[in-house]
Amino acid sequence: MDKERKLLIAGNWKMNKTVAEALDLVRGLKRELANVKEIDLVVCPPYTALSDVSREILDSNIRLGAQNMSENNVGAFTGEIAGVMLKEFSVRYVILGHSERRQYQKESDELVSEKARAAHSMSIKPIVCVGETLEQRESGITEEIVGGQIKGSLAGLTAEQMDETVIAYEPVWAIGTGKTATAEQAQEMHAFIRKTIAGMFDDQIAKRVRIQYGGSVKPANARELMSQPDIDGALVGGASLEVRNFSDIVKNSI
Numbered sequence: 001m002d003k004e005r006k007l008l009i010a011g012n013w014k015m016n017k018t019v020a021e022a023l024d025l026v027r028g029l030k031r032e033l034a035n036v037k038e039i040d041l042v043v044c045p046p047y048t049a050l051s052d053v054s055r056e057i058l059d060s061n062i063r064l065g066a067q068n069m070s071e072n073n074v075g076a077f078t079g080e081i082a083g084v085m086l087k088e089f090s091v092r093y094v095i096l097g098h099s100e101r102r103q104y105q106k107e108s109d110e111l112v113s114e115k116a117r118a119a120h121s122m123s124i125k126p127i128v129c130v131g132e133t134l135e136q137r138e139s140g141i142t143e144e145i146v147g148g149q150i151k152g153s154l155a156g157l158t159a160e161q162m163d164e165t166v167i168a169y170e171p172v173w174a175i176g177t178g179k180t181a182t183a184e185q186a187q188e189m190h191a192f193i194r195k196t197i198a199g200m201f202d203d204q205i206a207k208r209v210r211i212q213y214g215g216s217v218k219p220a221n222a223r224e225l226m227s228q229p230d231i232d233g234a235l236v237g238g239a240s241l242e243v244r245n246f247s248d249i250v251k252n253s254i
């Protein structure tokens with residue numbers, strides 16, 4: 001696939017996989033995807049498997065991501081994990097503002113932007129998630145919601161930091177539901193997000209930023225989604241938990 005930006009496909013394993021299961025999965029992915037050079041590959045295991053997975057992918061084309069991090073660098077924040085701790089395992093990416101965290105942990109755009117700045121201070125690239133609910137889409141306020149999330153979650157980033165930031169457009173109604181946005185619906189929102197970023201920064205930065213699509217991406221729909229001009233990769237949940245599904249998504253996107 002001839003794309004303007006190199007695709008980035010990341011697996012969000014969420015709260016799945018013991019260490020042994022995580023190692024099984026990543027060994028399978030290494031085997032299946034060893035020859036992939038055209039696409040940047042990232043896996044985001046739970047914190048407890050970061051250390052072992054990090055060691056397992058040392059000599060591979062797979063990079064490591066985390067699913068969240070604290071906006072603080074150190075101190076009395078029980079249960080939190082700081083960027084400096086992720087760096088110990090060579091974590092390169094961190095998913096921020098996933099809709100599950102926005103919903104269950106009540107994460108706000110302001111908090112996401114603080115976390116994004118903390119990630120950049122550690123040279124970890126944030127994957128900032130945005131997306132509307134079904135109710136919001138049906139009320140015709142999708143652009144207002146997603147535009148607001150983009151502006152709020154990227155607030156305070158410098159141009160250099162924006163250049164090292166990835167966006168994931170994930171319509172909440174498509175996450176884990178088996179319902180995918182049509183390629184046209186996704187493309188329309190990706191173009192809108194790029195235009196919003198151009199307004200906040202400039203055209204060149206907007207042209208370079210990678211915008212992933214997430215929401216029930218499967219081997220069967222990956223090619224059509226990835227062939228849209230403004231879709232630069234995928235953030236994959238459920239289908240990233242099995243070697244076959246994730247590898248086929250990657251192979252079908254080349």
Ligand code: PEP
Pocket residue numbers: 012170174175176177178214215216217235236237238239
């Ligand atoms: C996600 O949670 O980021 C996601 C896209 O999940 P799924 O692929 O299962 O819809």
